Amino acid sequence: xxxxxTAAAQPPDLLSRLGGLWSSGxxxxxxxxxxxxxxxxxxxxxxxxxxxxxxxxxxxxxLAGAQPTLEAIHNIELQLGLNKSIGAQYLDYLxxxxxxxxGKSYFTHQAVVSEILNRAPGTIELVVLGxxxxxxxxxxxxxxAARRVRRPLDQITQGFSILGFSTPDFFLxxxxxxxxxxxxxxxxxxxxxxxxxxxxPEPTTHFLLIDxxxxxxxxxxxxxxxxxxxxxxxxxxxYFAPMFKITRASLLEILRxxxxxxxxxxxxxxxxxxxxxxxxxxSLVVTYVGIIVAALxxxxxxxxxxxxxGGLGTYGVSAIQNNDFPAVQGFVVAVGTISVVVxxxxxxxxxxxxxxxxxx
Amino acid sequence: xxxxEVKGLRVEFSGREEPVRAVNGVDLEIERGEIVxxxxxxxxGKTVTSLSILGLIRQPGRITAGSILLDGTDxxxxxxxxxRAIRGARVSYVPQSPRGALNPLLRIGxxxxxxxxxxxxxxxxxxxxxxxxxxxxIEAVGISDPQRALRAYPHExxxxxxxxxxxxxxxxxRPDLVIADEPTTGLDVTVQAQILDLFSERxxxxxxxxxxxxxxxxxxxxxxxxxxxxxxxRIVETGxxxxxFQRPRHPYxxxxxxxxxxxxxxxxxxxxxxxxxxxxxxxxxxxxxCANVLPECAAVxxxxxxxxxxxxxxxxxxxxxxxx
Numbered sequence: 001x002x003x004x005x006t007a008a009a010q011p012p013d014l015l016s017r018l019g020g021l022w023s024s025g026x027x028x029x030x031x032x033x034x035x036x037x038x039x040x041x042x043x044x045x046x047x048x049x050x051x052x053x054x055x056x057x058x059x060x061x062x063l064a065g066a067q068p069t070l071e072a073i074h075n076i077e078l079q080l081g082l083n084k085s086i087g088a089q090y091l092d093y094l095x096x097x098x099x100x101x102x103g104k105s106y107f108t109h110q111a112v113v114s115e116i117l118n119r120a121p122g123t124i125e126l127v128v129l130g131x132x133x134x135x136x137x138x139x140x141x142x143x144x145a146a147r148r149v150r151r152p153l154d155q156i157t158q159g160f161s162i163l164g165f166s167t168p169d170f171f172l173x174x175x176x177x178x179x180x181x182x183x184x185x186x187x188x189x190x191x192x193x194x195x196x197x198x199x200x201p202e203p204t205t206h207f208l209l210i211d212x213x214x215x216x217x218x219x220x221x222x223x224x225x226x227x228x229x230x231x232x233x234x235x236x237x238x239y240f241a242p243m244f245k246i247t248r249a250s251l252l253e254i255l256r257x258x259x260x261x262x263x264x265x266x267x268x269x270x271x272x273x274x275x276x277x278x279x280x281x282x283s284l285v286v287t288y289v290g291i292i293v294a295a296l297x298x299x300x301x302x303x304x305x306x307x308x309x310g311g312l313g314t315y316g317v318s319a320i321q322n323n324d325f326p327a328v329q330g331f332v333v334a335v336g337t338i339s340v341v342v343x344x345x346x347x348x349x350x351x352x353x354x355x356x357x358x359x360x
Numbered sequence: 361x362x363x364x365e366v367k368g369l370r371v372e373f374s375g376r377e378e379p380v381r382a383v384n385g386v387d388l389e390i391e392r393g394e395i396v397x398x399x400x401x402x403x404x405g406k407t408v409t410s411l412s413i414l415g416l417i418r419q420p421g422r423i424t425a426g427s428i429l430l431d432g433t434d435x436x437x438x439x440x441x442x443x444r445a446i447r448g449a450r451v452s453y454v455p456q457s458p459r460g461a462l463n464p465l466l467r468i469g470x471x472x473x474x475x476x477x478x479x480x481x482x483x484x485x486x487x488x489x490x491x492x493x494x495x496x497x498i499e500a501v502g503i504s505d506p507q508r509a510l511r512a513y514p515h516e517x518x519x520x521x522x523x524x525x526x527x528x529x530x531x532x533x534r535p536d537l538v539i540a541d542e543p544t545t546g547l548d549v550t551v552q553a554q555i556l557d558l559f560s561e562r563x564x565x566x567x568x569x570x571x572x573x574x575x576x577x578x579x580x581x582x583x584x585x586x587x588x589x590x591x592x593x594r595i596v597e598t599g600x601x602x603x604x605f606q607r608p609r610h611p612y613x614x615x616x617x618x619x620x621x622x623x624x625x626x627x628x629x630x631x632x633x634x635x636x637x638x639x640x641x642x643x644x645x646x647x648x649x650c651a652n653v654l655p656e657c658a659a660v661x662x663x664x665x666x667x668x669x670x671x672x673x674x675x676x677x678x679x680x681x682x683x684x
Contacts, residue, residue, distance in 0.1 A: 256418075262461035265414055266529060267448030269478040276463055354465055355513045 029358065033347055037340055044336035045097065045329070049090055052328050058082075059106050059323040080106060093329065102333065103326030105319075112330035115315065120334055121206040122193050123304065123311035127296040129228060130235025135289050137236060138243020143281070145244070146251035157244060164241025170302030173234040177306060180230060188226050190307040198223055231307045235300065239292050243285065250284045251277060283353045290346035297342075298335035361432055363569045364390040364413065364537055369426035371408050371417055378638040382408040382421070384593035390537065390569040395560060397580035397601065398573045399616070400590035403634050406573045409590070410539045413571070414453055415443045430537065449479045452530040454540035454559070458522035462514040468525050469494050469510030472532060479533055493532065501528045502558055520551040524558065531562050538563055538570040544579070556583050577620055581605055589613050592635050592645035599672030609667065609674040609681025611650045644677065652682050 060076040061068060077083045081092060096103055102112035145154040177190045193208055194200060198220040201211040209228075212221035254260055254277045263273050301313030312334060319327030351357050371383040383405045390396050398406050411417055413428055415435055428435040430451065435443065447453070455461035463471055472494040476482050482490040498506040501524040514522060523543060530538055543559065544552040560583045563570045572584060580587050580601055587605075588598040589612065597610040608614045615630040632649035641647060647657040654677050662677045674681055 258455070258457070258460040259463050261416060261418075262453070262455050262526075263463065264444075265416055265447055265453035265455070266475045267444045267446065267478055268474055269444075272474050272478060276465075279465055356464060356515050 029351065030348065033344055037344065040340050041333070041336055044340075045094070045333055046090075048329050048332040049093060052325050053086060053089075055323075057323045059325060062323060063106060097333070102330040105327045106324045107322055107327075112326050115327070116312070116330050116334045117206050118203075119310065119315050120312045120338070122208065122309060123297060123300065123313060124338070125207060125209055126228065126231055126304070126309060126311065127235065127293055127300055129232045130300075131239060131289055131293045131296065133232055133236030134239035134243050134292065135285065137240040138245075139247050139281075139285060141240075142244045142247025143251055143278070146248045146255060149252070154248075161241040161244045164238050164244075167238065168302070169234060169238045169300070170306050172238055173231065173303045173306040176230050176234055187230050188223070190230060191227075192308045192310060193227055194220060194224055195227070227307075231303050231309060234303055234306075235296065239296075242288060242292070246288050247281055247285055251281045254280045279353060283350060286346055286349045286353065290342050294339035294342045297338045298331070362389050362429070363392050363431060364388070364571075365427075365429040366409075366413065367427045367429070369409065369412055369428065370424045371405075371412055371421055372424050373421045375420060380637045381593055381640065382637060383412065384640070386426070386590075386593070386595055388571075388588060388595065388598075390571060392536070392567055392569050393564065394585040395563060395570040395572055395583055397584035397587045398571055398590060399575060399577060399580055399587060401575065401634055403637075404590040405593040406575075406590055407541055410453075410541055410571060410573050413537075413539060414447055414451060416447075445479065448475055448529075448535075449533045450535055451537045451539065452533065452535040454526055454530045454538065454543045456542045456545055458526040459514050459517070459519065461526065462522065464514050466513070467510065468498075468512055468514065468517070472497065472510070472529055475529055475532060481533075494528075497528045497532045498525070500531070500562070501525070502554070503528075519547050520555060523547060523551075523555050527555070527559055527562065531566065534566050534568075536568055538568055539573070540570060541573045542575070543572070559583075577616060589616065592640060593637060594645065594675065596646065596676070597672075597674040599667065599670060599674075603667070603670045603672045607667075607681075607684070609665070609672070609678075610646075610676050611652050611678070611682040612646050613674070614682045614684065615649075615651075644675075652678060654678070 058073070058077075060073045060080065060082055063076050064072045074083075081089060084092070093103070100113065102116070104111055105115060108115070141153075141157045145157050148154045173190075181187045181189055188195060198217075201208070201215045201217050201220060204211050204214055208224045209221065212218070212224060260273065260277060263276055268276075298313055298316055300311070301317055303309070304311045304314045312331065315327070316331035316335070318324075319331055347357075366386060366388040369383055369386040369388075370381065373380040373382055386405070386409055388396070388398075388409070398409065400406050408417065408421070412423055413435070415438075417423060423436065426436075430446070435446070438446070462468070466474075469491075473482070473490045476490055476493065481493075494510055495506045498509055503509045503521065503524055509517070509521065509525065514525075517525065527543070530540075540559065544555050547555060556579060559570075559572075572579070574580060584601045586599065587601045588595045589604075589610065590596070591612050597604065597608065597613045604613065605617070608617055612630075615628075618628040619630060621627050630649060635641070635645050635648065641658050643656070643658045643660050644650070644662045647653050650657065657677055660677070662675050664673050664675055665679065665681070666673050676682075
């Protein structure tokens, strides 16, 4: 608001134009959200930095080997800059971050940025596809169930959703792998993103689905889809439960709402009425898809383990176990960035769906 | 032929307990060109009656008896698709709170177009024609900047504007019958008068009939040709508005009229409260609150009595109604 006021006092220049954009509903809201993005990330980075240091445990001790001498530990500390004050370490880290440098892993000596670039895309593919499957199943069955309350279809899907809520994802992952791979042989073994017999494609985007397609390696593309099938199915079936619940509940509320009664009183066509209800249900569903994707980016560790996915979650866990400060921070920054971007997209979608949100 | 003829309408809401008889044998007639005021306390069955005419009683409610004849056709015998085609086109509805009733996600113009399209108007090549009709209708309800109003979302309109918009929705297909459920609750008194003037003018101009549901007797006195007073799911008195206001007969109507505040006089309030619709007495439902109660009132159902030559009837054991 203050920006608008000061901008209005000046001749029309870039600043005042920005001010106008700032206060005009749509673009302004997007702009403000974009400006919040780095702020949110700075907060995330700072918090992680503090927490990793508070956790205790000295990485130098682990690196120094089985029976470390004090001197050896001290040398390693010097090397890694751990002897500096916390404040200096924090500033070092921030200045690196600004230049796109997340430091090097204490253990692999690889740049954290490139390690994350190698691992995040696999997880993003897995999680986005899993959440999309969950949303498709949840929305479809949720809408069908809301129109048939307490009839067989509703009760059966309700049962499945309770199962979904109460089954740990890694357990379902293991069960699916056991039956569909080991017993029936319908799917390839749970051994990573691409079988060893395939040469990995030139890493252009690091997304295997895209890179294999770009290079025309269609057999590798197909093989990657086959590898994706079971973990995606696992996530889809588990997170079907909340998607189903939320769709069913919000549609039930909509079906009883005043505005749908009025739509009916106006004699609107069934197809138009259904579109009204669907769009209303979507505003809530979109939010939940966002929450699920954001939560799973760093949180699909156990499913990643079951399918030897080697994704971001796995990376984060081993980094924490090793007290690998740069890796932990890199992991959190990556997860944080992806989450913030996802929530940003959710907000945009929300604005597309509901004009009331555009007021800001 | 009578435009609308409701005969012996009963609506029940069944839950875990005893079913609730929200409407318990209502007869109602509306001719073209007249505005009938349906008056009563909340819970008396006004809204349920009007929703029944539109075929919009939702579960767990159910019409259990009676007929609803629109130009001689019983709406109860029609299938859902036939009913849908009638709603909005031949029988339209003005809701109580327009901002809760309009779709918050769509522009006013789009919602009007949807009504037209749903009733077979327009089609793909005739978008311009649809536009023209919505603009015309929005102008007809007294909105001075129709383009802006059509582009607006419901939350961007004032209460009065939103009410005009739903009246436009109700009138755009030139219906024979308009049902308005408390169309001016929540509006300023001045805006209320404008809206009701507009409403009655539109109805008369189109030669339609209207049912105006309200609990405001002032509105009935100003805008309605006839009045029907409801109590506990039944109509207890009906007649030309002038006749009923001049000489109300049913003790409940008398009480209602006395409850209208008059400057300088203490406010009269009727004793007792509306009866439990799950356990209605076998006689007159008003007996427990009635100042003129007779020994037979509680047990014997009251008969209809006619006031000579006036189409003015009331449901009471008192031969000439309550004394004034």
